[in-house]
Amino acid sequence: MKQFAELFMNLDRTNKTNAKVELMKNYFLTASDEDKLWALTLFTGRRPSFKVNRTQVKEWAAEEADIPMWLFQESYHSVGDLGETISLILPRSAATDSDRSLTEWFDYLHALPAMTEGEKRTHILNAWAQLSKHETFVFNKLLMGSFRIGVSQTLVVRALAEATETDSNVIAHRIMGQWDPSQTTFEQLILDKGENDNASRPYPFFLAYPIEGDISGLGNPGDWFAEWKWDGIRSQIIYRNNELFIWTRGEELSTDKFPELHFLSSVLPNGTVLDGEIVSYFDNKPMPFNVLQTRIGRKNLSKKVLEEAPVAFIAYDILEANGIDIRDWPQSQRRAQLETIHQNVPGQSYFNLSPLIDFKEWSELHDLHPLSRQNIAEGFMIKRKSSTYQVGRKKGDWWKWKINPLSVDAVLIYAQKGSGRRAELFTDYTFAVWGEDKKLIPFAKAYSGLTDAEIGQVDYFIKRNILEKFGPVRTVKPELVFEIGFEGINESSRHKSGIAVRFPRILRWRKDKKAEEADTLESLKGILEMYK
Known part of the structure; x- marks a missing residue:
């Protein structure tokens, strides 16, 4: 110890x-x-x-x-x-x-x-x-089950790969999936050169980099695929040894949570691993993420939930075919293999291909990009046709071009201290907008977006302008205004504002605005109406 x-x-x-x-x-x-x-x-x-x-x-x-x-x-x-x-x-x-x-x-x-x-x-x-x-x-x-440490899995893989003199991609694969430290050994898990791999083990996910600059900088448009960036749960569907496994990117085995997809065990070839997105799906089109949220975390899926939030799998890559790891194949060849698999699946709306966007010039994608939200997408994925399927976030072959976040200007009203190195700093904030009665109504919490210097300045203000204490939470004099960005917005009966926003974050500190100039609840409702 x-x-x-x-x-x-x-x-x-x-x-x-x-x-x-x-x-x-x-x-x-x-x-x-x-x-x-x-x-x-x-x-x-x-x-x-x-x-x-x-x-x-x-x-x-x-x-x-x-x-x-x-x-x-x-x-x-x-x-x-x-x-x-x-x-x-x-x-x-x-x-x-x-x-x-x-x-x-x-x-x-x-x-x-x-x-x-x-x-x-x-x-x-x-x-x-x-x-x-x-x-x-x-x-x-x-x-108390609260152990967390400030190292990414990428760094852990790198350290273990250097210590054991093993390729990092191999290490990343071996530590994926279900394994129990009380049921295996370090030798079996890491050093057995894959002999101990189990049928359910997923592959490490390949992650895209945010696009840098204008997409025209990527060169010849003919070298790239483009498709919508779907807003769902990134997952791998594995069918090996006549068993179906569904893994999420968070390494959660979720087979039982998506019964609509169990039919794939009867139509996929043995030794198939697909990469894609689980989305709520109705009338042959994706639904907003908040619909999918209604069934996330539920232990029991009632008939009502299954009817109101049906799901489908949108596949955009294949990593294993007939039991053979094909991640080294170029993207174009893997796509052709995926299309062949899909053609052999009887007409099922629960299993779809992510359609490729037909374009010849980058300007065509520029024109289409603003329509992302109307297509229940977050923007575009742009993939090099010659690229292999790699491990983790690698720059150069897979890019994500997301739409700009929605945003409002809001007032800081509550604050709570952080943990670890930030245990003495107020770093967790609650923001509010103005209601009809000129009262501030909380609508979002945000923890990221400020520099260390700005966090220090905000902390200094909070400690000198505390109005009330509720356990670890402090009510703060409502003076500071921040632009809060978010990816999605939906109605919510669980929130006082009647609205829930997705992935809220601080875009900038509006030192040029007074609290009374912040946005209103009507502003949020207006954004909601635009994207219903």
Whole structure:
């Protein structure tokens, strides 16, 4: 645990990409195989659950620290992270120390679900007594399933590839899909050269880069395909060994969530992997993303939900054909293979090809681009016909040309502190527009879009203009105006404003505007009417 906690803290202290890769590489070179596997589990976003009650953990920590709960809560609101708060308030004994490995601590945690409440308390207090401050912080993050770290999967893959002297594309594929650190070994997962691959394993997704400058800079239009950029759930459909698997880009196995697509197991050739978008689909055309949202996260799909939010799969690539990895084929050849597959599927509206846009000059795409929203699309995907299917976000072969975001000018009314390095800064903001009664109505939260310098200036203002406190949330004097951009807008009965916006973000700080000049709820409703 000491070695992993040190790695965690060192990664948190640096923003330099190469430094992070070197730190992880050294860990993969020196840690035990068991610990490397558990570290990889955490780095790839897998967070085991140990069924602990966070409220009880707070109470046990406050009792152990011998402080009243109100003081614990104030400390928590100031720090912004529960695991870190507990690690800071607990008393320390220089005599206590533990040499348990990361793997042994996971074994320790896995005993919790079978324990009584009293046994859990003793078990957790015993762990806190053995660990240093930094180790306790990491232990708490594992305990409560809140472990996150500021490294992308691309950097993890790179570090592991360098440590094992293995091609990074191979590593990226091996760590995809379903695997359980308690049911496999580092040797089997990483070093077996693919012999342990399971039938459900997806391929790493190829991601597009935002277009830079004018599309005419891409050269000869004849070298490129163009298609709509669909607004859905990026997914891979896998049919191997006579079993169908549906994976989302977030590495969630979602086969049961889309029963409309199960018919593909009877029409796809064995050994087929398709890449595309799951969208809500009705009357032979996509529906807005908010329709799809009504069934995301539901454990049970009722007949009503299936009728009101039917889905289809829009395929735009094929990665495996007849059990053969064809990602090295050029895009044009893969497209031809995909069209052949689609032709052999009986007339089913649930499985569609993403149509290629017929154009000969870039000016034709320029003219068509403003119509993206009317086509329930986010813009264009532009793909080089000769390109292979690569891993991750690579510049040069796949580009996305998105439409400009919708936007309104809104007033900052609530703020909350961030976490980690931003635990002392107010970085989470709620924005409002003016209602008919001249009252501000909240409509969106946004966390990104400001520079570090601007965050510092906003934080300075907030700390000097707090009106009320509601737990960690602060009501702020309504003076600062920001342009808030968003990709989509829909009606919503769950929001006070009656409107929900998709992917809100701060576009710029409108220092030139006063609060009373911000937009109104009617402005938002006007945008909504335009894109209904």
